[in-house]
Amino acid sequence: MSIKCILLDEQNNLIDYADLSFLGSGVTFLVPYEEVTLNQFHEGEKVVFQVEDKFNQIFDADITEISYGKLHLQEVRNLAPLLHRDVRVEVDMKTTIFYTKNGKDIPVEVQLRDLSCGGMCIVCKEELSAENEYEFLTNWIDTPILVKFKILRREEASYNQFAYGCEFLGLLRTEECLLRASVFKIQAINYRRKRMDENDAV
Template identity: 25%
Template sequence: MGCRYMIADSQNEPLCRAVLESPPDAAVWRLRVLDGGLSRVLEHEVVNLISTGENAPDMTGRILSSNRKDVLEVEPADLLGEALRQNLRVPVRFDSFLYPVSGTWTGRVPVVCHDLSCGGIAFFCDFPLQLGEVAEVVVPITAQPLILRAKILRRRPSNSAVPLYSAKFVDMIHDQEVLVREAVFSQQIANRDAQK
């Protein structure tokens, strides 16, 4: 009990965060909703429940009721795959640096983040990077700034004169995954609220 969840709609648009107050094997889950997001959740019949914990399942759930102002009862329905976590992606801009791991260059290279997901990062970088090389990238928007290893996957089309690269995080430990997942979800909520 006490596992943190991110609640999204069926299109994976973020709604709010919540804490599971019942056992994960219960027939009905009791979730304490955070972020004042209960009214947003109650607009839906089915939601995606994405765990930030290692041993808690990701589920779709059917909303049953809300007995108090911040408690939601949900009937867990189907397990969600790991791909859902990896695909949580948010446009976000921040300045950062790359450090070489497998490349032949030395020092640090400035980059500007284009978007961040639980599985990787896209960034603008004026330095020529080799596909397949591994570098460390600083991610400053998590609760605690992280230095993560990322493998350069491809160069993406862009309207900018500065090349845009996509990279996949590698060798992440669970605590790093949780911090990135929470940062991505929080940024999605902030972006959604800013658009309103």
């Protein structure tokens, strides 16, 4: 049996795709799509991998042997119950956030620069107050949700703009799951696009 997975580095970036295989003798191994990927690993180290499109199925394992294009594994551990890995991906999307002033909803057009299931970075020309509570609609996922957030920090960005680091507030478990799944999906799309660009350049 073979399961399609993605390999993650310490920064939760995609390294490569891989096939996860189980043999009847209890042997488990990963076969990366690109043989050069094997050079990034060593015996005795751990490898982290996620079942593709299954954000809640993420594992680590000990590498016991590297041979014939395979990473041989032992002590495979499901990280999902322990998982607080805030996977963050770079994005480039326009969206509208809102805050309330004098009983009226004030819209602000912003550029979304990075995203995780716990927060995001936005860029805009407006000077936003950290004392306000904001909200926006996640219009990039199949089931959009209204997310409330607060501003943690502000930095100056280029072209007379400001960059804001934001933290999501009061997410339900189901909403957090939807966001986490969308982050992994965006990450996979970015990786595929990068690989296609690399192949076109060859």
